[in-house]
Amino acid sequence: MTRFYIAMLRNKAARRLYLQTLLIVLLLFHYIYVSGHFGEFGVLFSTILCGILFSHKRAERWLHLMKAHRQLYFRMAVLSMAMVAIPHLYTMAVTVAFLLLASTFYPSASILYEWNDKEKQERWRADSRALAEHYF
Template sequence: MIWIIIEFLFPALLIALPLTLYKSNRPLMTKFYLRMTASGSARKLYARCMLILILLYHYVYAGGHFGEWGILASTTFCAILFSFRRADRWLTRLHEERKIFFLTAVLVLTTCAVPHLHTVAVTLAFLLLAAMFYPSRNVLSKWTDEENRIRWMNNPKIVSEYYY
């Protein structure tokens, strides 16, 4: 029973996090925006935490559904994301290009309808969620400008305007 509850908590995160944190000016989120733009190691930690969360979901799902072959496809996809350079490229492209983001969202909805590909759908959905909070190239290039950096540090609430 606990496996089922934990299994339902993961998709609930996909709904709750964007509703509460997307384009938020809360102090926690402004610190998050600043750290993600300022530090490459923060982006690396973010990508690793996303990957760990996805693999944790795979573990929970495999514990309750024996013999599901779809988990192999999504685990292979996660193995590709172990490279930070590749994960960074994918998250940046998903964040910046709306067409790719939309097509991936459609792919999530279609794979969700296939019972054996449920883990693939959840993996792609978590990737979309991670891309929503990932900094764009535009924000990273503005961070290198000294004037923008000082302005953002003095008034961190305006970072969310540039971040999205």
């Protein structure tokens, strides 16, 4: 995981690929769900959310926001579990759950800022535990 952490911190293209992969997986899930459940109108809500995620800046801002505010993260997790019980909001619950999972492994804004310090870079490359503590 240390290689993943460093790649996400060092390379903006890796973060962009991470978000695009998330979006592709979500859209693939929507396609498969619609193929099996004709006439399901609840997919529209989560598809609109996926459409909003096409903007890289907006998606990154949302993941940073969920990462920075634990209370928001917890509330979204509870909301996702509640939406699973409502049949028409199942795809929205899965979409929110995927966003929560993606924000867990996305680097926080503070560590991205600290990554510019060369001294901290060398220390984190040498000690993977320190990197993991700061990453999360």
